[in-house]
Amino acid sequence: MASAVPGGQWIMVAAVAWSAVSCPAASPTSGRTIEAAVKPGMPFVEHATTTLDELPPLPIDGPLDRFGGLEARRVTPSGFFRVERILDRWWLVDPEGAVFISRGMNSIAPVRTDGGREALVRRFGSEGRWAAAATAQLREAGFNTAGAWSTHDLLDEAPQPLAATRLWSFMSAYGKKRGGTFMKAGHVGYPGNCPFIFDPEFPEFCAEHAEQLAEHRDDPLLLGHFSDNEMPWSRAMLENYLRLPADDPGHVAARDWLNARWNGDAPAADGITAADRSAFLEFAVDRYLSIVAAAVRTVDPHHLFLGVRLHEPVFDLPEVFRAAGRYSDVVCVNYYRAWTPDEEQMAMWARESGRPFMVTEHYAKGADSGLGNTGGAGWLVRAQRDRGLFYQNFALGLLRTRNCVGWHWHRYADNDPDDTKVDPSNRDSNKGIVTSRYVAWSPLIEEMTALNQRVYGIADTFDGRVSNADRPAASTPAAEKPAVKRKERTVVFPDDVRVERDVSYLPADRTQKADLYFPLEMPKDHRLPAVIIIHGGGFNDGDKDRRREVNIGSHLARNGYVGMSIDYLLWSKGIQKPTWPRNLQDAKTAVRWLRQHADRLGIDSDRIGVIGGSAGGNLAAMLAVTGPRDGLEPAARDEIPTSVRCAVNLYGAVDLMNYHDMKMFLKTREEDPESYRRASPISYCDSGDAPVMLIHGTGDTVVDVSQSRTFAAALAKGGVEHELIEIPGAPHTFDLDYEAFDVEAAVFRFLNHHLKAPH
Numbered sequence: 001m002a003s004a005v006p007g008g009q010w011i012m013v014a015a016v017a018w019s020a021v022s023c024p025a026a027s028p029t030s031g032r033t034i035e036a037a038v039k040p041g042m043p044f045v046e047h048a049t050t051t052l053d054e055l056p057p058l059p060i061d062g063p064l065d066r067f068g069g070l071e072a073r074r075v076t077p078s079g080f081f082r083v084e085r086i087l088d089r090w091w092l093v094d095p096e097g098a099v100f101i102s103r104g105m106n107s108i109a110p111v112r113t114d115g116g117r118e119a120l121v122r123r124f125g126s127e128g129r130w131a132a133a134a135t136a137q138l139r140e141a142g143f144n145t146a147g148a149w150s151t152h153d154l155l156d157e158a159p160q161p162l163a164a165t166r167l168w169s170f171m172s173a174y175g176k177k178r179g180g181t182f183m184k185a186g187h188v189g190y191p192g193n194c195p196f197i198f199d200p201e202f203p204e205f206c207a208e209h210a211e212q213l214a215e216h217r218d219d220p221l222l223l224g225h226f227s228d229n230e231m232p233w234s235r236a237m238l239e240n241y242l243r244l245p246a247d248d249p250g251h252v253a254a255r256d257w258l259n260a261r262w263n264g265d266a267p268a269a270d271g272i273t274a275a276d277r278s279a280f281l282e283f284a285v286d287r288y289l290s291i292v293a294a295a296v297r298t299v300d301p302h303h304l305f306l307g308v309r310l311h312e313p314v315f316d317l318p319e320v321f322r323a324a325g326r327y328s329d330v331v332c333v334n335y336y337r338a339w340t341p342d343e344e345q346m347a348m349w350a351r352e353s354g355r356p357f358m359v360t361e362h363y364a365k366g367a368d369s370g371l372g373n374t375g376g377a378g379w380l381v382r383a384q385r386d387r388g389l390f391y392q393n394f395a396l397g398l399l400r401t402r403n404c405v406g407w408h409w410h411r412y413a414d415n416d417p418d419d420t421k422v423d424p425s426n427r428d429s430n431k432g433i434v435t436s437r438y439v440a441w442s443p444l445i446e447e448m449t450a451l452n453q454r455v456y457g458i459a460d461t462f463d464g465r466v467s468n469a470d471r472p473a474a475s476t477p478a479a480e481k482p483a484v485k486r487k488e489r490t491v492v493f494p495d496d497v498r499v500e501r502d503v504s505y506l507p508a509d510r511t512q513k514a515d516l517y518f519p520l521e522m523p524k525d526h527r528l529p530a531v532i533i534i535h536g537g538g539f540n541d542g543d544k545d546r547r548r549e550v551n552i553g554s555h556l557a558r559n560g561y562v563g564m565s566i567d568y569l570l571w572s573k574g575i576q577k578p579t580w581p582r583n584l585q586d587a588k589t590a591v592r593w594l595r596q597h598a599d600r601l602g603i604d605s606d607r608i609g610v611i612g613g614s615a616g617g618n619l620a621a622m623l624a625v626t627g628p629r630d631g632l633e634p635a636a637r638d639e640i641p642t643s644v645r646c647a648v649n650l651y652g653a654v655d656l657m658n659y660h661d662m663k664m665f666l667k668t669r670e671e672d673p674e675s676y677r678r679a680s681p682i683s684y685c686d687s688g689d690a691p692v693m694l695i696h697g698t699g700d701t702v703v704d705v706s707q708s709r710t711f712a713a714a715l716a717k718g719g720v721e722h723e724l725i726e727i728p729g730a731p732h733t734f735d736l737d738y739e740a741f742d743v744e745a746a747v748f749r750f751l752n753h754h755l756k757a758p759h
Helices: 114-124 127-140 170-178 202-216 237-242 249-261 274-299 318-327 343-353 384-399 442-452 455-463 547-558 582-596 615-625 673-678 706-717 743-756
Strands: 018-020 032-037 045-049 070-074 082-086 089-093 098-100 102-105 163-167 182-184 187-189 222-229 304-310 331-334 357-361 364-366 379-381 404-409 465-467 497-503 514-519 528-534 562-566 603-613 646-650 692-697 722-727
Touching: 032 384, 045 384, 089 404, 102 163, 114 127, 170 187, 170 202, 170 222, 170 274, 202 274, 222 274, 237 249, 237 274, 249 274, 274 304, 274 318, 304 318, 304 357, 318 331, 318 343, 331 343, 343 357, 364 384, 379 384, 384 404, 384 442, 384 455, 442 455, 455 465, 497 547, 514 547, 528 547, 528 582, 528 615, 528 743, 547 562, 562 582, 582 603, 582 615, 603 615, 603 743, 615 646, 615 692, 646 743, 692 706, 692 743, 706 722, 722 743
Parallel strands: 102 404, 163 222, 222 304, 304 331, 331 357, 357 404, 364 379, 528 562, 528 603, 603 646, 646 692, 692 722
Antiparallel strands: 018 465, 032 045, 032 379, 070 098, 082 089, 089 098, 182 187, 497 514, 514 562
16 A cells, blocks of 8 residues: 555555445444442442443454554554544554554552562562563553553563553642642642642743653653643632632732733623633633643653543533643543443544543442442442453443543552552552452453453444455445444433333334333323433434433433433434434424323323423424424324424524534535524424423533524514523533532423423
8 A cells, every 4th residue: 555644544454455334233232231339338220331242253453563553554653652543533653653542551550568568579579570570461461551650660671561651740749849739539639729820930840840751752662741630620710710819820810811801891700701711711721731731842742742631520621622632642531430431522522622532540349359449439340340341341432432542441459458648549449450469350351351452353343444355245335325323322220210221113114212211100090291302412423321311311200200212313424315304303203102102101192391402402492393384294193293392402503504514414504504494493483382491501612502592582582482591601511410500490390380280
C-alpha cells in the first residue's frame, strides 16, 4: 500500500487487506447478568453484562511490536507516541508507527508496609526482581502501559518495560509549597474548591516544576504526561472565587472577569447568570491548561500532553471538555459509577473536545476478598470472576465508541489495611489484580487476559472490518446498507418495580422493542394510566434502557403508572431512505399498541401520556400536536387512534428550521426545508392539541432554551394548554432526580392532573 496520510491509509497490512462492511455478528443481545452493589451494606442489583463470549470467536491479536502495537497495521512513525484518526476511529500510534490501544495498570508499585516488604523479599528477593516479574505478568495478561502512581524508575529497568504515563501534579505541588491544600478521599482539596490558578506565581512555578521532565523528553517508552488528578471544576467556581477574601488573586480575577463581561457593571451575586457560570468555568479551565501545557511543551515537545485526569462532577459539563480539547492531545477521565460506559456522555466528550479520550481509572471490588471494601468508588461484586466480567463489559463498551484509545485499571495491588498513611479511599479495598502480599487473583486475570489479547480484533469487529479473503463473494457494499449498531443491555433496574423487557410492539420484521414498567402490586379495582417514554440521542443514537429512561420508567411505576419505554427507528450510516417520519410513526404505533393491549396491561386506554428527552422530547411533542389530518399517521391498524392526553418535552428541539441539519432527513435544511418544517412541533399548534409541559435548562448548550421559549409562545398563540419551566444553569440531559430542581414533583403534578384527575 501507499504511505499513510493523516486520517488515511495504512503503510502496510500484513497478510490481508482490510475494508469496511456491516457486521451483524457484532450485535448480540446480552443475556448475562451480574450482581453488584455500590458499597458494602447496599443491596446487590443485577446488571446486564456483555462479555467476550457474545462476540464471534476471535484469534489472539498479533504479532505485536515491542510496545504492544499491532505490527500488521502501521502508519507513519514519529519515534514517539501520538494520536491519529483513521477510518473513523481514533488510535494511539506507537513510536514505530503501529496502532496502539493502551491497556494500563495504575499504581504498579511495591507495597510499602512491613508485611508488604516481607512478602516481596520472600517471593522475589529484591525490588528489581519484583519489577521484572510484575512487568512480565502484566504483559502476559495483555497489559501494555504503566499508569499513574507507578514506580516508573523500577519498572523501566525490567527486561521488557511497559509504556508509561507519568503524573506530575503541577497544581497540588504548587499548593503544597504555597500552603492551604488538604487531603480528600481520592484527590487534593483546595480552600473553597478554588485551585490557585490565578496566583501570579503559578506560571513561574509551573515553568520550574516542568524542568524535571527534561530527562524524559527523548524516551520512546513514555506515552504522555498527566498534569494533575481530579481538579475541582464546577459551574459554582465563579461564586466560589468571589467568596474568597477581596485581596485573594482568585477573587480579584473573578471580579475582573465578571466586570469585563458586563462592561464594567458586574451584578451582585444574585444577578449572576447560568451563562456567566458556564463561561467562567471554561475560562478558568482554559487558563490552567494554557499555563501547564505551555510549561510541559516547552521542556518536552515530543510526548503527548494528557492534561488533568477528570472525574465524575465534570462528565456532563461540555465547557470543560471544550477547554481540555484546546490543549490536551488525549482527554482523560477517571470513570466510576457506570456499569457500562454511557454512550451519550462519551459522544459529548469527543464532540466537544475534538479529541480522543482515555479512561484512566476504573475497577470493581470482590466481596470474596476478605477485605472491608469500604473505600473507593468502584463497584462491589460477589466474586473475582465477576470482577473480570465487569472488566470485559466495560472495555467492550469503550471499544464500541471509536473515540476511546485506552483504559487503565486502578490498581495493581490491593489496599493494605496496615497502611494508615494513605487517604481514606485507599485503605481496605480489593482493587488489585494481586493481593497486598502479591498473590494473584487468577479468575480476574483470566477474564482480563482473554479480552486484552483480542482488542484489535474486537475493534475491527465493531468497525465491521473483515479480511478480503473471508468476505462473501456476493457481499453488499457498505455504502448500500446501514451499519448494524451493537445493542447494549447493561442496565440496572430497581427492585421496587416490575419490568417486562423487550416487548414486541412493532411488526414482526422490526427489531426495535419496548420495556414495560409496572408497580409491584397492580390494583384490582381500577385501571392505571400509561405513559410512553421516548429516548433521546439526536435521532441516530440512544436506547430505551439508558439511565434517564430507566429513571423515568421507575418513577412512573412507583407513582401508579404503567410506563412503556420504546426503541424506534434510528438513522445509521448507509441508510438510503430518510428515517423521518418513520421514527415518529413508531412512537404513534406505541400508542396504538397500548390501546390494543389495555386489558392485558391493566391500563385505561383513554389515559395515555408521553414523555421524552432531547430527540425524544421532539417526538413526544409531536404526539401531542399532530393528528390524522397532518398526514403523519402510521399504516392503519383497526383505526385505533394515536392521540395522547398530554406530553412532557424535556429539552427537545421543536423548531428544526432554526436548529441544525439532521442526518435523519438525508438532506440539509436548504435542500429540504419542508421536511424540517413538518418535523417541527412548532408547526402544528392549535386549540385541539393535548396539553404540553416544557422543562429546559438555561445552561443547555446542545438545544438552546430559546427552542422551548419559542414553542411556548406558539402554543399560547394556538390556544394550547401548556407550561414552561426553566431551570437556571441546568445542562442538556437530566432525569427526574436532578439535584438542583425537583423535576419529579413538577412532572407528576402535570401528569396527575391530566391522567389521574377526573375529566
